[in-house]
Amino acid sequence: MKRALLLLLVVSVIFAGFAGAVKITYWQYYYETKVKLVDQLIEEFEKQNPGIEVEHVTFPYENFNEKVAVSVPAGVGPDVLTLFYGWIPLYVTSGYLVPLPEAEFSPEYLNSEFFPFVSKGIEFDGIPYALPTAVRSLALFWNKDLFAEAGLDPEAPPTTFAEMVEFAKKLTKYDDKGNIIQEGLTMQPSGQGHQWIREVLVRQLGGTPYSADNRTVLYSMTAPETLKVYTDLITKDKVGYPGFLNDDVTAFRSLKAAMTIDGSFRLGTFRPLENLNWGVTELPSMNGVKSNFASFWAHAITTNATGDKLDASIKFLKFITSEYAQTLWLEQVGELPANPNVAAAYYDHPEFGPFLKGLEYAHATFFVDESGQRQVLMDAVDKVWIQGMDPIKAFEEAAEEDQAIIDEFWSRVE
Amino acid sequence: MNRIDRKTSVFAYIFLTIFAIVMVFPFVWMFSSSFKTSEEVYEMSLIPDEPTIANYEYIFNYSMFPRWFLNSMIVAVVTTISVLFFDSLIGYTLAKYTFPGKNIIFILILSTLMIPTEMLVIPWYIMVRQLRWMETYWSIMFPGMISAFGVFLMKQFMSTIPDDLIDAARIDGVSEFGIFIRIVMPLVKPALATLAIFNFVGNWNAFLWPLIVAQTPKMYTLPVGVSYFSSENLTRWELIMTGAAVSTIPLIIFFIIFQKQIVKGIAMSGLKG
Amino acid sequence: MKISQKRIVTAYVFLAIPLVFYIVVRFYPMIYAFWLSFTNWRLISPKKDFVGFDNFVKLFKDKVFMTSLWNTIKYVTYGIPLVIVLSLFLAATLNKVRHLQWFYRLLYVMPYITPLVAVSWVWRWIYQRPPAGVLNNILMAFGLDAQPFLTSMDQSLPAIVVTTVWVNLGYCIIIYLAGLQTIPQEYLEAAKIDGATSRQSFFKITLPLLNPITVFLVVTQSITFLRIFTQVYNMTDQGSGGPLNATKPLVLFIYQKAFRSFDMGLASSATVILFMLIMGITLIQLLVLNKRVQY
Numbered sequence: 001m002k003r004a005l006l007l008l009l010v011v012s013v014i015f016a017g018f019a020g021a022v023k024i025t026y027w028q029y030y031y032e033t034k035v036k037l038v039d040q041l042i043e044e045f046e047k048q049n050p051g052i053e054v055e056h057v058t059f060p061y062e063n064f065n066e067k068v069a070v071s072v073p074a075g076v077g078p079d080v081l082t083l084f085y086g087w088i089p090l091y092v093t094s095g096y097l098v099p100l101p102e103a104e105f106s107p108e109y110l111n112s113e114f115f116p117f118v119s120k121g122i123e124f125d126g127i128p129y130a131l132p133t134a135v136r137s138l139a140l141f142w143n144k145d146l147f148a149e150a151g152l153d154p155e156a157p158p159t160t161f162a163e164m165v166e167f168a169k170k171l172t173k174y175d176d177k178g179n180i181i182q183e184g185l186t187m188q189p190s191g192q193g194h195q196w197i198r199e200v201l202v203r204q205l206g207g208t209p210y211s212a213d214n215r216t217v218l219y220s221m222t223a224p225e226t227l228k229v230y231t232d233l234i235t236k237d238k239v240g241y242p243g244f245l246n247d248d249v250t251a252f253r254s255l256k257a258a259m260t261i262d263g264s265f266r267l268g269t270f271r272p273l274e275n276l277n278w279g280v281t282e283l284p285s286m287n288g289v290k291s292n293f294a295s296f297w298a299h300a301i302t303t304n305a306t307g308d309k310l311d312a313s314i315k316f317l318k319f320i321t322s323e324y325a326q327t328l329w330l331e332q333v334g335e336l337p338a339n340p341n342v343a344a345a346y347y348d349h350p351e352f353g354p355f356l357k358g359l360e361y362a363h364a365t366f367f368v369d370e371s372g373q374r375q376v377l378m379d380a381v382d383k384v385w386i387q388g389m390d391p392i393k394a395f396e397e398a399a400e401e402d403q404a405i406i407d408e409f410w411s412r413v414e
Numbered sequence: 415m416n417r418i419d420r421k422t423s424v425f426a427y428i429f430l431t432i433f434a435i436v437m438v439f440p441f442v443w444m445f446s447s448s449f450k451t452s453e454e455v456y457e458m459s460l461i462p463d464e465p466t467i468a469n470y471e472y473i474f475n476y477s478m479f480p481r482w483f484l485n486s487m488i489v490a491v492v493t494t495i496s497v498l499f500f501d502s503l504i505g506y507t508l509a510k511y512t513f514p515g516k517n518i519i520f521i522l523i524l525s526t527l528m529i530p531t532e533m534l535v536i537p538w539y540i541m542v543r544q545l546r547w548m549e550t551y552w553s554i555m556f557p558g559m560i561s562a563f564g565v566f567l568m569k570q571f572m573s574t575i576p577d578d579l580i581d582a583a584r585i586d587g588v589s590e591f592g593i594f595i596r597i598v599m600p601l602v603k604p605a606l607a608t609l610a611i612f613n614f615v616g617n618w619n620a621f622l623w624p625l626i627v628a629q630t631p632k633m634y635t636l637p638v639g640v641s642y643f644s645s646e647n648l649t650r651w652e653l654i655m656t657g658a659a660v661s662t663i664p665l666i667i668f669f670i671i672f673q674k675q676i677v678k679g680i681a682m683s684g685l686k687g
Numbered sequence: 688m689k690i691s692q693k694r695i696v697t698a699y700v701f702l703a704i705p706l707v708f709y710i711v712v713r714f715y716p717m718i719y720a721f722w723l724s725f726t727n728w729r730l731i732s733p734k735k736d737f738v739g740f741d742n743f744v745k746l747f748k749d750k751v752f753m754t755s756l757w758n759t760i761k762y763v764t765y766g767i768p769l770v771i772v773l774s775l776f777l778a779a780t781l782n783k784v785r786h787l788q789w790f791y792r793l794l795y796v797m798p799y800i801t802p803l804v805a806v807s808w809v810w811r812w813i814y815q816r817p818p819a820g821v822l823n824n825i826l827m828a829f830g831l832d833a834q835p836f837l838t839s840m841d842q843s844l845p846a847i848v849v850t851t852v853w854v855n856l857g858y859c860i861i862i863y864l865a866g867l868q869t870i871p872q873e874y875l876e877a878a879k880i881d882g883a884t885s886r887q888s889f890f891k892i893t894l895p896l897l898n899p900i901t902v903f904l905v906v907t908q909s910i911t912f913l914r915i916f917t918q919v920y921n922m923t924d925q926g927s928g929g930p931l932n933a934t935k936p937l938v939l940f941i942y943q944k945a946f947r948s949f950d951m952g953l954a955s956s957a958t959v960i961l962f963m964l965i966m967g968i969t970l971i972q973l974l975v976l977n978k979r980v981q982y
Contacts, residue, residue: 057629059625060641065946065947067626069945070536073536074542076543076629094949095734096731179816179817179818180817181818190925243838374925375927378929382929422783426780433777433795434795440809441798443809444805444809504701507701507702511697512691513699516698521970524969526713529716530938530958532941532946533945534713534716534720536719556712560705560708562713566906567862571866571869571900602869608861621802657805661802662802669800673789673793
């Protein structure tokens, strides 16, 4: 009798243990260092929270959106999900994300632990929906060897826009037919070029890209010459063009581009290249104005997570966005921390420094349709350099197309 | 061979060779890229300055390459066998039987080719979920068990078989199914070999559906696994080219084996007696 | 039962399993897609309201849609004559060759069996502007000007047509070869005895006997070209079908609407239009080209 009771006790303890285990699924796109780090973080999290199991699933970056899109109607999906902050409006208005509960994520917590553009970027209608571990901003990369070759000081990158153009012209090489064989500055609107135009150049020329309520396009009204400033580099100064050597990254890593404006995630791409002697510095100022574009991938909780799963997801979210996780992230993945306290330690770092300084004056655009709005600027540049349209007009048309996209979004939401 | 024939032959060889070089050049370049380092892959050279097998090592040691290979193999083989049987049967029925609704059925089958796969994946995925087929080989294979292209191909080939042959067999008392298996099928061997090759290739290289339906890396097919090399910051072309090269080699072998059947078919065709 | 009735029953029995399969696997999604075209479903939202023909009206007012539609027709108009004529010619030439025929066949089919994504990227590189592009390097070696190819509004679509023809040539050649090798030798020998030249017997005997194959290839290649997607996605900047939508086919338009904008209703209605386009072209081809030849 006693043995039977003991057996019953043991069995019920085991069952209780199993019954207690809450399993949540976390989806991320595949990136080797990120995946490894998240696996490590999950192990630690599970140790600290026995009874919670996290399943880590990844997909190729290219098809991430499709995978999510197809899974939702099928009722399959994650509890916690990584998404580009620019998709938040789309996902929120489709009813897929759960707002961050105020108890754990109060406004005070968000404002003190995260950069200002983060707390703004994760909101829709004033409510926060996601939280990042890491953020990105833009900076200017330059090739020291090519600088030296052109007679420029390899340790003195340009600090103003005018200087940058002057350097770029010296650094561009042509063949005898006039074709560019080395770019002074990469011109890739489909890369980070469109962000540079929208959040940096527009502001440096005294304008504002969008109204404060995010409903009106203001860039062509407040800074109509912005596009011209950009496209003149292609058509007049001829320092580069979209698609040279396939794209800006390929051109720079093949040592065929002297300067390129790109995001902090590019550090991981350039670091392992032994024959590339590069440096990175803050974006050039113009008219004394500094501006930067910041963005981030954030983790959000989906409507799949209810009850116990919701609690577990909240704990997990808090853990992977903690200062501890961010520090590890910076060291192992090389992405900038979303927490200004963590960032402060690296301000003078030769690689992270320029990006971190940029975060202080950065803006994150509110996108209602990131790929559509990006396409608008890509098309505007194409209209000028391929079709020869007047850049002022092309910029106006871009503003109209952008406005149409924004209007359509809000009309659906209301 | 008389003089005219020999001259034609020589011209034929020259023309074919020039064209073959054009056809194969990109593939040669892709193959040579698989032996290049990540810095060199953007060079225009046909032969790498510093050839390396590091890419191949990386791919073979990479998490689950052998498993992905096996998955692709199973999916491709099973669907090809199914297609060879069912497509021929349907093609034969449409070509050689008269019955009401024949043309409509044919058009309906063809019409299934007119919807892009991208639009089919969502209802398929919902179906797979509801029928609990997740993480099974069947969930990857089921859309490919019958191929409308194959039905059309077999129908066209079957239509070239003389009716007299079939009628003669009927008079001899052979069953309808027997006629199909024993008389008709052997006559269309070139078509069957062709269908086998292309169906195998198509299923082997299929990407979108196997990607959508796979829940864990264990169930990826080769193209899906290889696509992981194209990640956000760094598209590692040398790896993608290597993956493509490795993916293509079994297909080349499969082709070499089966294409002999096309040649053998010459001896089989035609009326005997 | 009469013999013909019995045969009808046999026919239906043979078709039974496949038909059931087809209805479930292929038609259900089609009907689903057709139904969606009348809704405003946003893919990850549970809301699915009926909106009648709104999506269709929106489409025809959309400049990008009309461009995509027109591009799709261009792809098939430029591509089909090229691929059919070239492959027929190559297959006929190959058929005359005895030694190493299998080797040539292998070389011609390589583009088709290589993953399309890898092929697209190789061609993207081939079309690059100087200093990298192979094609431009060859042109410049002959003293000609470098061409913009994929960055040009006019050259980009034809450039992709060339790539697609290159890929599908091998497929068509193999099928034509199979067809050529199914032609009974007796016919050709009889014609030779009667004094026909090889040219005459090609056009009067071989070509008509190949008609079922030609019909198959014209119809299926048309469907393939009308459904073009992967190569455009991988040969244009960020898969945008550019520059300025010059290369965007309908399937890419549909894909972007469905998986980038999440506008499933609109994507489905574009799918319906594509379906009708392909159906129309196929039916016309079947009616015009189908001629039965019996000796």
